[in-house]
Amino acid sequence: MVNVQQALIFAQEHGETDTAETVLDPGLIGGFVWLVPLLPILSFFVILFFGKRMRDRGHAVGILSIGAGLLISLVSFLELAGGRGTIERSWTWFELGAGDHPLHLEFGMNLDFLTAVMFVVVCTISLLVQIYSVGYMHDDSRYTIFYAMLSLFTGSMLFMVIANSLLQLFVGWELVGVCSYFLIGHYWEEKENSSAAIKAFITNRVGDVSLLFGIWALFTLSGTFNINDINHMAQEGDLGGPLAVVAALLLFGGVVSKSAQFPLYVWLPDAMAGPTPVSALIHAATMVVAGVYLVARMFVFFEHAGGALNVVALIAAITMLLAAVLAIVQDDIKRVLAYSTVSQLGYMVAALGVGAYTAGVFHLFTHAFFKACLFLGAGSVIHAVHSNNLSDMGGLRRYMPHTFRTFIIASLGLAGIFPLAGFFSKDEIIGGALRSASEGDQAVAWVVFGSAIITAFLTAFYMARACIKAFWGEYRGHGTPHESPGSMVTPLWILAVGTLTVGFLGIPVIGPFQDWITVPGHEHHGFSTFYNLVLPVGSVLVALLGIYLGYLIFYRERWRYDILAGPFAWAYRFVENKYFLDDLYLNGIVNPTKGAIARATYWSNQHILDGAVNKVAAGTVGTAQVTYDVLDQQIVDYAVNGAAGITGLTGGILKYIQTGNVQRYAAILFGAVVIFVVLLVLL
């Protein structure tokens, strides 16, 4: 208890205590939640340096550290739910300057429901992924480094989530990025995979730079990096004007790349090059939701930054629709899921954009369960058939009963069928958009509403297609598929049960989720009060329609129609080529920069800049020659002796070096310095 007391005193002395939300009762364990990010980071170093010597090649350390993290997260979550207040603590990182604009940089922790929910999600998914990987990665030659990186990946994400200052958040944000680079490029023998890793990192770097500039702008505007302070200032109306809008849009630039929004989502489907458990982790918990979290964390600021949220909502509405269309035409099962993630991230970001804050966070929460389940299920399938392609699968429900059942549950969850998790969260988003549209009379909210409905239909359709192609019909691959081992199936069932149950946390009116995640800075409850039966029934019908259409086309094969022969061939090609966005980046930006522009720059370096230097040198030598021939030889004859002397000396030094007579050389060197000093004195 002494420790808690000290922590309290410390928090009072160092914490930002000017906001009413900061209640200084950390409870038994709340004061120690910083252990949650710290344990996996330590585990990274332990596995990295000692993992190879361990009998289990390091996975136990990773699993135990994240398990402990999950335990602490759950306890602190329960404490929060039991009425303990939020906690903020901070320590000085460094300070620069004095006077009017000192740069005071802190790192610290911020524990509220948003943090706690994220912690539970990240730790749960990461734990299951790490258990699953024991089986999945068993024969991998880089098993140890894989587990080390999983730990660092998780730890960085948690470090980002707990941050109470924007710069700390940025550090975690970039560390997540570099870990994803290593994990996506895990099978780096093949160039394709390491290229995908580079693509992910560079695309994210573009957004990171934007985010960093946003942080600088915000710091200049507010004089602090502290997130709660910034939100508080925005609430009070102290952060306004065009610069606030610019700062908000720059922050959102980071979200666009990290959370794979249009037009920077291109890296995410390629990120499938990594091992499948990594995909599950990236898509469900540790990477792409970082951007959603950032908007949620800075929500009050975004809300008060002019029309910034409208831009956020619009981009997200475009994203969810475009990605859902792409998911329909993929043959690679992981790419179907990848575009599905992009589309679902669009839902989350759009929810925040239209002010349906609680719904957005809730969708992040539920999506983690069914998407992780889908990816791990896809991994199980790939493990069995040794191919990613739907065209190599078929009829798998007979060979892989557990994978089949869990995959179907998760698919229904994603499609938003009552009473699975996705139903509750997606419906809240659609409801929130409708409320915002009808109350605020905002065109953007209508766009989000329409886009969300269409996307719900498309989601059900492409999942029906994927499920039918993989699990029904005749097996089209090689060999005989088999069910995966228990260490892989167990996580699938845990996640499937999660998909079946977690939605009930968010039942309108009575579900507790809306009491946990309340809209910061607002009086009213998190969930839409605009709730009636038309919307949920309607959205389920839309989803069922999508599934039925998928059933007709891909199971009953009602319409055998060659789209490439029809009048819409151009549209199909447009979609098949991913709207040519990748080509635009690759052939319009990356290749010219790497190729022609780089070569031209280097040419100018060698021939213009360096050419000038060499010309000057040659010119000097030429002038010297003329000087010598004309002036010296004919006019100041006696100086020739001096010149000869110097030449002789120089030649002498070189000769000594080459003969290895170093004493004399060094003596000459010292002599030269002495002469130089004497000359200076005489000057």
Add this chain to the structure above:
Amino acid sequence: MGWIDDWGVALATFLPALGAIVLLFVPSVQDRTVKLIGTISTFLALVAGILILFRFDYGRSGEIQLEVDTQWIPTIDARYHVGLDGISLPLLELSLLVTFLCAIYLWFHVPEPGKVKAFFILMLLLETGMNGSFVALDLILFFIFWELVLVPMYFMIGVWGGPRREYAAVKFFLYTLFGSVFMLLGFLALYLQAGSFDMLELRSQGIDASRTFQNLVFLGLFLGFAIKVPMWPFHTWLPDAHTEAPTVGSVLLAAILLKMGTYGFVRIAIPILPEAAVDFAPIIGILAVIAIIYGALCCLAQTDLKRLIAFSSVGHMGFVMLGIATLNDAGVNGAIFGMVAHGLITGMLFFIAGSVHERYHTREIGELGGMLARLPRFGTLLTYTAIASLGLPGLAGFWGEALALLGSYQPGAGLDPVLFRILMVGGGIGTILTAGYFLWTLQRVNLGRHPEAARLHPHARIIDVQPLEWWAWAPLLVLILAAGVYPKLVLGVTDGAVQNVLRSFGG
């Protein structure tokens, strides 16, 4: 320990030169003795440096400490005036450490054509020159140390260098000498105007002369320092010098020598001529951002690993110069942090590039590949250092760049914020390109498949990191992480001194 106050700086500066003198009397056939004496000299200097760390009062890091000021050449008022503040201390320590590590590395590998003794003597003389440059507070003393550095490096490149060593050595020597002539003219002009060679005195009394005069003097100093940094477009000696220099030469060149130029700006040009500095800052900033982007683009075009790293130095020093050009706390502190970080990281990169050459007998990126598979430890070090160099938070490369960019967002008094925000965006694009060429290099060198035995050089000796290499490199690797996680390690020392420098601007 009080004696350190009087003698510490002198010991750290002159012990290596003393070692060089001792080495003169050792027969050159006794390789071991030569290496031992050389290493001990650098080690003793480092010990002096560590003792200085204990005596330094970090609460007053803005003031000159461990100061010694005695008469030296009375006819021109040149004094032996040395001392340390928060700006010079980290650079002195960096120089002491890196030279010591180079000495250790020489136990593992002496470049062709051998001649250990000569090499050690040159390196020790070089160290005295570098250390002296960072502690001198008298312009003439500074100039002597500055020039002293040229000669050993000239011979290091010219004798132990690669195929084009003579061209590279002469180019390095003449180009730098060309710049230092203008620098010396600037010093003399300051003396004639203000009657002193003392940096502190010049700074406190200010230069009472027309703006034109100040700008002309600044231009002279600028040429001297800018060539040394090197700033675009004066950088073309650097890739040649780096490519041809032996490993240890490249390391010292990148880690320490380049810093002398940027240090000159912070220590001499800016505080003594603050008004001219405000006039020049936009030009410096523009050239710096050109260097960042231009350097990165040139990196993308390289096929030689060492030359690529040399060009990366151009870009990184661009960030340092951008930080200096902002003339505010964040920027200048970021610049000094960037100098230290670049010293650690690029020093390490040149160690690695040199070692690649010593193993594979080639530096052509196209002839390498899959190093991480064949040499897992070596490959991991390359990955780690490259990732640090591209500015990942948590490692040293981040803070210098980030603070320079922050400084540009809101530059110091009298500077145009619009221009500097454009420069900031340019710098941001530079960080993306930097990530691009480093990851691309890693892909080509580290990843993929290792070349088959038949395609390797006949003398290739493919071995993973050796014990002596670990000893020489571990301190750099640890410091890269330490400075990244706990930037206060550097910034806590520099901030007071930077505030003092910027006081000239009424800040």
